Amino acid sequence: MNPSSQANAGFQRAATKFKQSIPKTLWDQFACDSNSLSSLNVEIKAIQKSHGEKGSLRNMARLGKFIEAMTQFGKVIEVFVNASEFVCFVWGPMKFLLGVAKTHLDTFDKLLNAYDQIGSAIPGHLLYKDMFREHQNLKVILEDYYSDVLQFHEEALKVFGRSKWRDLFHATWKTFDSRFGPILQSLQSRRELLESEKLSASLDHIHIIRQRIDDLYQDQIRAVDDKGREKHRSRMTLIKEKLRAPEYYLDQEVAAGKREGLNTGRWVFEESQYTSWSDHTVSAHSILYLNGIPGAGKTTLVSSIISRLLEVQSSKPSLPHSVAYFYFKHGNSEKNNHDSFLRAVLTQLISQDTATSQGFFEKLSSQADVNIRSRESLQTLTKSALEEYRVSFLVLDGLDECDREQANVTVKWLLSLLGDDRYVDKTSLRILFSGQRDGLLDVLLRPYPAICLESSEHTADIERYCLQYVPKLRKKFPMTKELETEILSLVTTRAQGMFLYARVVLEYLLRQVSIAKLKKTIKPDVFPAKLESAYERIAASIYESEHESERETAQKIIALVVTAKRDLKWREIQSFFCIDSSNGTIDPDERLQVKAKDLCGSLVDVHPINSQASEHEHAVRIVHDTARRYLIHKKIVDDALENARILSFCMEYLTSGPFSRINRSHTVAAHARRAYYSLQDYAVAHWYDHATELAAIRLYDSEDGLEMREESKRAASLLSRFLVDYGSSVDGSGEGDYSVSLQEILDKIPKDERDRTSFLNVEQRTIWIRQEIENLQDLADDEKQILAELHGSNVGYKCHKSWCLLFANGFDKSDERESHMNRHERPFLCPFDGCFGSIVGFESQVTMDQHHRKNHTDAPPVMLQFPTPKQTRSSLDLFRAASRGDIDEVTQLLDDGHNINGTKATQVQTPLWISAKNGRYEVCKLLIERGARLTPSKRGVGAPHILPLVMASEGGHVNTVHLLLKAHEKNNTLAFSRIFVLLKIAIRMKHLELLELLLSFCQSKSDIFVQKRAVLREACGCAQVSMVKLLLQNGFQSEADYSCIEICLHKMKYEPEVSDWAVQILEALLSTGQPKIIEKDWISWLILEGHQATVFMVLSYPKTRLKRFYLKELLDLATEKASANLVDLLNNLLAEATAADENDFYQDFIRNYAPLVGHDT
Template identity: 25%
Template structure:
């Protein structure tokens, strides 16, 4: 037992460390009357505002502390400790008084503490010098101070009122533990004086106090573990809820920072405008960094971000816009989502706010919620800087919306945040930011110096290739010429120096230096001239142009393998084979216009390069890439590929064939072509109509062939013109109007388009994702969904780490190429249906957002993000995995138990008369709970240990290791650590429990046989008759046998070492589906009934069930899929029960497996109930061991241990042949103990 004064001192020091210097000084001089005065002032103030709250709730606490102070003065003499148990109360009620909900929560907490606080005035004088009483005083001080310390942290956060209620919800478990500790100490010193009398001897008191301390220590350890698990779960749930991939922004930042040359851009932090922007005030909240294309704005932004990262207590958020944002009318949702995600990663404690205020109420993460969330997150930070680069890459309409959204959402007097916008000088942006402070990179001396430093470095690299061939002066002239013509554009310099690096002789180098282009447009034009040079073969020219077409006119950023496969298919090569696939070095044809981007993509070197290719006038007046030609070539490649992928349908190939084709890389274009082929064809046909072009014959042939994808068997000729259709064409209404003259294609396109549009409006709430995928394929009027579905299945097989059919190096290369973003969303209307996720887990989190679900209240639950389709399923889950834990036995109850055990031992030493021995079992039965098993005698305990040893000896090492791992997996970490520290092997405890149930079952069998032999009615074989009752000489024992007995088998809630609460028992198994008959613990007003209807005949829920939608019932997964449990547990697994889909099943084998599982589960449950010392060492028993209760008189243990399954005894008819299973070698004959085959 710890020293009381040391306990108080330690608690005081912990609190002191968490306080500010100001509060330490204030608390030391605060008296209890100051708290009363503060309460009166608050009451007066609230009445003036007509917002008075019931302050009397705190009165019991203050009265209790006043009495407590008088008792603990002995321990606190000469120390400042005492004032710190009430001073924090004054501070916190003053801070919370202006926030009604927070003040109310705080008052409730103080009221709970006041009611749990021992009333020391009753026993203070009596036990004033009692060491145990002083120990309790110290523990109470420590507990109260712990509450103050944790509550104080809530009030010290910036904008604490925003986070308080969310954090308070998470604090509830810890607060309940604090109250529970106080209540335990209250039981020791208050209300039950008789409890003290019963434990008047010091040894017992010390034992009880040590038990309280140990219980408190274990509870604290478990709470800390659970809190950490809860924090992680909330963090991951919040990241998933926000639903943005901020990792792409990190990759963009790293890629752009890699372009920075050492020693450049460092001046930006010294610019006066930047210094003012960095200051922690509300001045100059927006700064605009502007410059011409290629001036190095993106690299400059990354330098600013890195600088901000090194400033302590400052948060930096950033977003690099790209051409994907150009297709969004308002990219604000994505950008605000990234800002929120970056703040959350920097401060994981914010997950509590997101979880409790947004996720649990079931709110979406749309723009409306982000407008509320982001300001809250910013207000909680000391100060934040936000950097947005490339806003000019967004659409014209999106630019203005985004600027307004950022300023209205991220700026404000309480937010302490500022924004840096980086862009070209676009008219829309200039109208919004023209009057804001700005940093202009055009004609900037610092930029010129950086360019000179960069050019000198690059020219030195070029010079190293011509050592001794050219004079150094030539390279100096080239460097000077490049600097003079750069005009402040880093990108131009980069393009030119890369061109110089491609010169392999002095003449070419001098020629290149003499003809330097002026500006970026000339630089781009010069690169394109090289691509179309007449000296280049037509095949190479065509290949280069097709690469640029795919990159500039695709509907999303493409992966490397998608561009390679798309370019490989053209007019003269309409199918993809191993010998027609292109190597990635083909991209060198278009460098330096393009470069490899993040996540296995290829991107333009700059946004202006794509603009030039598509919009700028090139040579004869038109753009280099004409949209009609690009959509023709891309659309043709997609259609031609899809015609070859018809073999992916299950009726046309086997799974092994599909996996082999995909492994060879012949179907990498599937996801893009399947989703966007029609869009490219329609865009091309629109140009055909507008420009009155002729449709190429080769395209019409492939369009005719693709009609085979129609399930309706469309026979219409895609080339057949329909004048009536053209007459009714309305381009502004019918998106497919340009296809009307081709009736077959128009019909197929209409059906596919209508189907995909309908998916967006369909309610998938009550469908599991596996059902969604199957229903999507089944309801699609074409075979496109089916082909894509089977491609995805085969792809995920290849990406599975356990798949090893092909060579390791080949699989590694395949996964490196296709693994990134391979797990596509299975809702095909989603934009992530073609650009997926890196892992199965990321996809599952994303898909959960498509469904409106009932979510588990426990954020730490593994299925929290998945949710449930109905309230009944949620209630079933909560009942199975999150049951309410019964209150622990009070200290008074523990004391009475100690006294009762001691008295029973004393009585057992006195010989009993025949009358006493005959009556005692009846009284013992009456005192036991109904249905409880009789206590075990030492002889029975010793026998159970022998049986357990037999089990252990019979089991192989492999069996024991597997069983031990299974048991440890079912224990919580705290218990596992406790068993390990005390040297307890859970496997031994399990075998001891199993031995007990075996003995009871065998005794029931022997008793039944004896009763049959005497002409007596045997008791139900499903009930085990208590041993104590049978040992009795009571002639009314048979009447007592009619009392409800505990069911030993078929009830996973029942332990092997005694009865559980009768309210949890199911005397009638058929009543388990009726909530009114399941006992009070199972009744929930919100719960919908659910039915367990399984082939095993057991209606108990084992926590691992599967749903049959056909008949709205549940079955045990292990009964239907014993060898495939993991796959059957997946959400997308399709299941139909045995009644709806009859199939041959070995029902006896299923029954045995279910019974064995119940035995194991019960053994696991009882491990938690086992004493932390060897089993049966100190077993209490109900009465003296007289000759009438001689255990050997009624039960033949020798025959039990030496039982022979081949006995001629009729009772052996219930036995089965021995098996190799370790629990059958002991010789137990009831069928449920047979091995599970």
């Protein structure tokens, strides 16, 4: 290396790193000759003149220290390098940043302050010029300074270099501010090194000191990044819950798992159309259309492209680009429409950048879920998210699998973005569409480049795949080379560009049981000529098998996989074989000992989900949509009949004995140990989907009309029973055509999932059973195995809302589930970090907006006050000033020596006490900072009221209460029993925001003891629905007992004006699954007064355990009131109670008397 290059090396490394972090257009702009100190001064004067004309001059002198420091820096480094090559990346970015921020004064001030702090941290280098010239090995210190300054500009450009920096400034500046601290610390440390006598030390010693500075900087940045990632994860949890995106990542996982061999599909990366489309350096938009016949392998190839894009994204974080994808799926309502695509893509775009997630968190946390998920909102948000990246890759597969109208909407909307002015010179959109030429896609995408899977490269790929598969055949069969060649020739020739054909046929050949069978299969008159022929051969081998048991089992598996409303896991399919819904029993010995793939051959695929190692958690899918269509078209699977059968099963299952409301805990636990509830998640979430599909089917849609009619009538009857059993007052009776009566029933049930949940008490029973499952202990080894193979190895803490994506998956910890459930009930979160509203949330946007206006708006301007003549002041003046909130007067009086803890009247009224009582936040803050006591030194009468905290609470001064709570926490001066007093004050005042604050404080302190039951009863007695729900969502649910129920019913009877609120509170209490109801008196009153819906709710509650003679009395009352549905419900309850009593009697006999007569217990 020549001396000149060696001198440049350190500066060049810093400049190169900076170059890689910014867009090429900016780099070129900074590198041009015009970016000199003189051009910067011209820009500064122009900005100052503009501000002066508008009457908004800023203190631009704050730039002076930085400019002077870097001017001297440039003169010093001239000893080693051509300074102009490097200082342009100081002056250029500075000029750019000031020019961008100049019109937003608050932002501009922040930037000026940052430059001022950096300038103060950099010494005047000219003082050390001779030293650097004499000891050139010390130039590394200058390189360090240069690197730090460029790092500052890199971070600043992440804020101001965004196309929508104004909208996201609040979010991005927080990130910048947290990373600015370590940079400033590094500069200050380098200054200390330069100004100390340590420069006389050896070069090795200096290197050690520099390394310490660098290590400290890296440690600080790692801590900042770790904290940022944790906040990002927390924000994304809420955003995902708001958007409810379909599980797009599972489709990528499954598609990637289908790729056989390392080399298949790699040819596409060499295609010129692909390389142009994927080039990051090109700023123009680009479209690519990947097309081919059904089964050609488009989805598998798309998964390779997505994997490649994601690899580049993770390996080159300096390239700020996004990768988002979506697989459309036929027949899947969550994956076959434009809105689902938008929700999935938007989730991905937000998740790939921490600043973007902060900005969108602030937008979404304060909006209703239903508003966010409207098409107009989703499109607007997605457009906005795309602006955050310089290059955005969007990959869409299977557009031919969704409804043509939906595909048309999606493609046209995406193409319309290409002409959107917002992306000009800012964002490059790269969109890949994948689908067959169906008369829609090929027409819309005709003007754009395309890759067709009918090329010689694709054919060669199929040949490679077949060659890689042959060893599997050779391992099973003693084949000759000639036989191998013949098989390869047959498969590759007849595949005709269809990867699916090759895979299905090769798997079919592998299933042969002898070499003779194999040879027979490849004869010209037997070997499948096309894909449909292959399906026909495979179906025949399954449905015409001489082994009846395997045949029937395979038929049932295929029918379930084709008809289910979501992917079924292998353990769920096993459960369908083990559970007898008609008798309410389960036989774990019915678990299949043969795998799905062995039974169903090439018609199904088995996929690991979420990297689940256990095969019981693997998803079983039909091999391809062409196979599904073939099976239904050929009536091999009667989807209408199978849909009716699944509905019948769900209805019968959910009303079977183990789900009975009168079951005791030990009974539920006994059923749970044998995994009877393993299909509860599917049945609860999808019974309505099967019912609506059945209601839309006419009998002539099925050839087997008689069987279909009978099964459909049975399903409709079981649905009626289910509605009664789960607390609905819908009349399920109907005559004539089953579909008419079924549709009439469904018309009376809310279509919206949330409304339907309120209409029925399915959620209550789900919670009750899940609580028993979560509490299972002391499981025997065989019980653990049964649960793992049928219910799942990780039961987890699942969400109770059947429409939620986490209903069937859940959380590792119960408190995570509680936080999640709280967001369902109180979905509007305050976006300000540290605010109690960001923890507990709000029920409505109105209340959240009120909170925001009250707590997070700028304080009103301080009115000018004329000075008053000085006069002799007494101690009372301090109390008067504190009372009226005169911060200047209080400050002056304290400076004059007045006693900050002086008292008057009852010996408990201090200046802090009186300012807290009047909500004087700023005065309270000043007094606390000056050392005011939070608890008076003398105890007076009415102990709670001696606390300023209690006085602020009684005044409803939330901000002041928050301030005092923090002060007590810091000084450890709050007796936690006082929290009980404060909670009751908030409830009696009906001050929801104050209650929210207090609960958020309780959540942060695990050692707080509160008389929770008394607080909950207080809220019930005040008929405060929101407060009761808030308490139940924040750790009070275990305190809901029968006394709370009685309070609600008492309100209904004696205060009818609050009856509606009392019913809502009653419903919330029952939803906890905690109260036990064994008395009938209040229920009798409800029947007599005609509160039928409330009666249904109480009687359907799982822990309502009335004795038989009570039920008979209630039955007589219901009969007198001519309430047919209620009579049916009570008859059912009476029959269940009778059976339960007889069973208990039998068990007591076995336990107590059988041993006496020598029987084996």
